[in-house]
Amino acid sequence: MTEAEYLANYDPKAFKSQLLTVDAVLFTYHDQQLKVLLVQRSNHPFLGFWGLPGGFIDEHCDQSLEEAVLRKLQEKTAVVPPYIEQLCTLGNRHRDVRGWSVTVCYTALMSYQACQIRIDSVSDAKWWPLADVLQIPLAFDHLQLIKQARERLTQKALYSLVPGFALSEPFTLPELQHVHEVLLGKPIQGKSFRRRVEQADLLIDTGLKRTERGRPANLYRLKSDTASYRFLRNLEC
Amino acid sequence: MTEAEYLANYDPKAFKSQLLTVDAVLFTYHDQQLKVLLVQRSNHPFLGFWGLPGGFIDEHCDQSLEEAVLRKLQEKTAVVPPYIEQLCTLGNRHRDVRGWSVTVCYTALMSYQACQIRIDSVSDAKWWPLADVLQIPLAFDHLQLIKQARERLTQKALYSLVPGFALSEPFTLPELQHVHEVLLGKPIQGKSFRRRVEQADLLIDTGLKRTERGRPANLYRLKSDTASYRFLRNLEC
DNA sequence: TTACTTAGTGACGCTCAGACATAATATGTT
């Protein structure tokens, strides 16, 4: 049989297939703490529960998995996050009562300000402090995904400046350090952090300064290659 | 509508769904080089081409994605690899002529000896030297997946002893070092490598020695926590 | 002017990777 004949006879619905969704754990930093974007479900299963933004692929408009998850995020936040990365894919026969189900989960970061207005204007999406999220029941296995995303981001705080994407630009160096400290759950030596930042050469000094109690702090932006830069040595916290 | 009513009316075939497969990039180390297991396809599309071992989920026997990919590997090698890790999930509307298609791809490592007999006995599976694989046309986007798996493993050679899972136990320390050197494409200072291995405390000294020209070398096994151990500092190669 | 607060620097020790000389232990040759 030639490939042409095979395709002519091919029936996409002949084989039973699995439920496939994309989801995103979108973090930001606000009020001195990490927050994650959750959406209140308007459909079964888990109707009324809070869960991760995401959903099914739309074959009409989504060219790829990443386009699909970005579309889902954009529907809620009206913007595209400056950082997104595939986290993992979770699939088994137990996670959804409808049957064998698979989710491709992403981790994303963005500033609180970038979408504050949009989020405040809708009732079904909300930034949740990470500590609070651990206390409430979530849809599906989304709690597990959030924990895993957080662990990965904590690791990144040790050897990259990726957490900076959770801030709105321009930001001060102590602000960036504090995001890392919140992720690690421990204080970082300011001197060590500054040394690393300087050596990495990932921050653009805007020349501006911000003052709020104490000596004014320099304001920086992230260079575009921050997402892929890795330090050779981890912080030892 | 209650959830029970929703589920009673739920038709799994009502929504168009995507092709979903699992694939694995299985590496080993043999004849001083890295090899990858490829399978010759017996179906359209890409009939007759070499590609990664993998295939569709079998809802009857697979409880999870990982079980599915392990089953696929076991069908070819007759054994379960000592190391497996999710690599990435690739999904878009162009990678398969049959339509929107998604693969959840894993990276795995195992020793050459563990399945040599089984592989030699079948005609459709074969260990390919990695350099050769880059020269031949592969099915789908499997070349891209192999390259990505190799890059990730190269990174792991800088901050872990995971590449050791490509060896058969017991192995010598210079053998382990050479796997790392092949991955990195550069020689490593023997002293640095030994220091790290000792400090990590991941090798069990079997007390045995192996001699083949020169001073006999100690033989080691990997501790089970080698898969998750990370050095704080990278090799600087 | 002084106290206070926060931002940023200087200087020293420690750990560990790189580099390379040296020792140890086997085989093969004379």
Place this chain on the structure above:
DNA sequence: AACATATTATGTCTGAGCGTCACTAAGTAA
């Protein structure tokens, strides 16, 4: 038996960079 050779393993020095902490800088408030 003595020696050459090959390979494994160790000793030691140097340097990069993190931890630590004292100190300086630059703003606000009393």
